[in-house]
Amino acid sequence: MDVKLINPILSAFGEIIPQIGFQTIEKKSLSVVGSTFKYDGILISLSVVGPIKGVIMIGMDVDSAKRFASRMMMGMEVLEFDQLAQSAVSEMGNMVCANACTQYSKSGIAGLDISPPILMIAQGGQATLSVPKTIVIHFLVDDIEIKVYVGLV
Template sequence: MDAKMINPFVDAVATVLPQLGFQSVERGQIRLGEEFVEGRGVTVLIGLTQDVQGNLAYNFTEEVAKGIASTMMMGMPVTQMDEMAQSAISELVNMITANAATHFSSQNLLVDISPPSLVVGEALKARISNGKFLVVEVNADSYSFELNIGIASSK
């Protein structure tokens, strides 16, 4: 997968998370995934269409999702993945993906994003690509989550 397809997401994470109260945001390891993303507890799926097509799966443990939701809500304790916490995590995914879509526009690539779909549970197996996809680890303060990227440019 071309770095030009991944960098908008890495840049978007580095832009959005500090705006939400995270002090330290770093890209961790990158590896290839094959066929399925396996749920870690909370997985948010979002699709891309137009000049960049494919799917993304943001993959969190439930504890990490609750911690991130708490940070987004200015430290309000989050003890369960209730409707408010789910909404916060879905909005985070929306913000990062929309920011990446803006980065793609600077490459003259038009991108539309689908509404995010959040799934709670570890038994999830989601196919985001017909082949290999990229798994990018994101470390934000003491939280770590995966961004699974199965996209390609149609141009």
């Protein structure tokens, strides 16, 4: 995967997250995993089609997802990761990926489209993407650890 495919996603994440109530975004690390990886918690998956194809996934543990949803919902207490909380974090994924498509367009890659977000919840879950390698970007958003998985070609 071309590393240039990552910059629009980083820009989109940096633009959208502050708009939904978060103060600090720190990129902690970047790593490469194979097409299959394990996760605990939630994964928001959005497919990308057009000149670039693949998937962008955003993951965090369930407690972090509840805190994230609470912040998005103006501090409303989230005791369970229910449909409302799931909808909130899914919408964040939708916003980030839509903005990433705009960023790609600005860099000369136009005509991208994304699928509606799919939310998966698992402990000891496994995801397999249709790309040989997946780039994982580790963020700390305020005090919430978030991983962004990018599998694009």
